[in-house]
Amino acid sequence: MRKIIAAAAFSLLAVTAHAQNVDPNNAIALDTKDGRIVIRLRPDLAPKHVEQIKALTKRGFYDGIVFHRVIDGFMAQTGDPTGTGTGKSDLPNLPAEFSPQPFQRGSVGMARAQDPNSANSQFFICYDGCAPLTGQYTIWGEVVSGMDVVNKIKKGSSAQNGQVSNPDKIVRMRMLADAK
Structure with missing residues (x-):
């Protein structure tokens, strides 16, 4: 029993240390009502994404945007200013930057339409079951702290008009260097 507790404590310390060693100029703090998610950026995989x-985060673009699509055991998607899954920013769409890096729990990928070069502002955080997306969607980051917060993200209940009421949202998203 002591070995199990010690292993769990060591694992928690390792995760915390890993998150603390992240370059704050190359990481994002995404705050929700349930806490903070820290995402390490991966310019080695997707420099344009x-x-x-970074540009949208520095503008405050993501503040208040809802998680419009949450699929238990798969992913939570956000980044659409309309909250419908069809919106985007005023910046140009991005060319695909697919890589062989496997999608796994905590991977952060760019959402897109059917056109591989249509990614813009929407992104998703993987729970589990994202492996089939490898090589078909761009990975631009990974959660290094706060997966417990990601696990709490919920989609609101559907109203009669098809709109979602009370979905979870990004309260504030900043570069980690600028987050308080």
């Missing part, structure tokens, strides 16, 4: 995410 990372630059777009």
Whole structure:
């Protein structure tokens, strides 16, 4: 029993240390009502996507945007200013930056339409079951702290008009260096 507790404590310390060693100029703090998610950016995999995410984050674009699509055991999607899944920013769409890096729990990928070069502002955070997306969607980051917060993200209940009421949202999203 002591070995199990010690292993769990070591694992928690390792995750915390890993999150604390992240370059604050290359990481994002995404705050929800349930806490903070820290995402390490991956310019080594997707430099154009990372630059777009940084630009939108620095503008405050993501503040108040809802998680419009949440699929238990798969992913939570956000980044649409309309909250419908059809919106985007005023920046140009991005060319695909697919990589062989496997999608796994905590991977952060760019959502897109059917056109591989249509990613803009929407992104998703993987729970589990995202492996089939590898090589078909761009990975631009990974959660290094706050997966427990990601697990709490819920989609609101559907109203009669098809709109979602009371979905969880991004309260505030900043570069980690600028987050308080």
